[in-house]
């Protein structure tokens with residue numbers, strides 16, 4: 428359903444139904460996958476960090492868990508955005524196009540090409556190396572949607588992720604209050620050498636990670 432402004436209207440009930448449907452169809456060969464509870468703890472950043480990192484490791488290399496994870500995040504985020512509006516009695520909300528796309532990917536309905544974020548930011552010499560990157564480690568397959576993640580940085584309220592080409596041009600950028608970002612835009616990058624970094628925003632002195640190489644292979 429479209430409301431004419433490029434956004435999709437979904438009900439929370441429908442989202443939860445989609446996720447429940449995925450869980451019900453969970454095949455037996457996923458016995459080694461983390462439990463739905465572990466995935467939920469990862470999404471909500473609850474529980475022991477070590478456990479969450481193990482779940483994250485698995486999720487990044489398992490397409491089925493990635494799909495569950497993306498869908499669960501969409502459900503959780505939509506729920507918290509709804510709560511934030513103070514209109515929790517209303518069981519319908521506007522789902523931003525980017526979230527709708529990741530939801531559609533997660534449930535295998537179809538694909539939507541996303542325009543990269545284009546808002547600008549003043550780059551005022553952040554302290555390098557102050558944000559610790561977790562994943563991806565260095566190499567990934569071109570065409571895969573990548574899950575970028577980093578450690579929480581004290582004082583940061585938002586993070587800006589940038590993926591650059593070898594010449595330093597920013598090809599993909601995104602801002603999130605989360606410490607991970609599943610980038611669909613990276614799927615469209617051709618095989619080759621890239622680099623990425625994360626800037627922590629929200630404190631008077633922006634802090635930045637190292638510039639980490641990322642090779643996309645065929």
Ligand SMILES: [Zn+2]
Nearest residue numbers: 460489491492
């Ligand atoms: Zn799995």
